[in-house]
Amino acid sequence: MSYGKAVREELHVPTRELRHAIPDVYEGYKQLHDSALRAGALDVKTKELVALAIAVSKECDGCIAAHAHAAVLHGATPAEAAEVIGVTFLMNGGPATVYGARAFAAFQEFYAEQAAKAEGNQHAVLVGQRPSHAR
Numbered sequence: 001m002s003y004g005k006a007v008r009e010e011l012h013v014p015t016r017e018l019r020h021a022i023p024d025v026y027e028g029y030k031q032l033h034d035s036a037l038r039a040g041a042l043d044v045k046t047k048e049l050v051a052l053a054i055a056v057s058k059e060c061d062g063c064i065a066a067h068a069h070a071a072v073l074h075g076a077t078p079a080e081a082a083e084v085i086g087v088t089f090l091m092n093g094g095p096a097t098v099y100g101a102r103a104f105a106a107f108q109e110f111y112a113e114q115a116a117k118a119e120g121n122q123h124a125v126l127v128g129q130r131p132s133h134a135r
Helices: 005-021 023-037 044-058 061-073 078-092 094-126
Strands: none
Touching: 005 023, 005 061, 005 094, 023 044, 044 061, 044 078, 044 094, 061 078, 061 094, 078 094
16 A cells, blocks of 8 residues: 555645635745745754654654655655654554554655666666756
């Protein structure tokens, strides 16, 4: 079962419809999101890992998918994701073991996808092609 892409796809249409119904609320949330996750004393990767841990504690599959994906994009490793999920066990008990497993599955899904893209781009460079992101 997919806890990453499938959750994001499932929420795409209803989220879009709600965003159109209350655009000012979503704009305010976007500003808060961007401000909270902007690099400062903590880098973005660390903040995304914290957000992933909170998503596990809040038992929010959509949040798990979003922050697992963002953590991967900002360079988090499976070991880092696993450790931060482990802290949720301490703070949230049994439910964290369920949502923690979902979060790690989502993280692994996005991590494998990113690794495959990187491998494909590296192969393209080796054979003299432009990487896919540069086309």
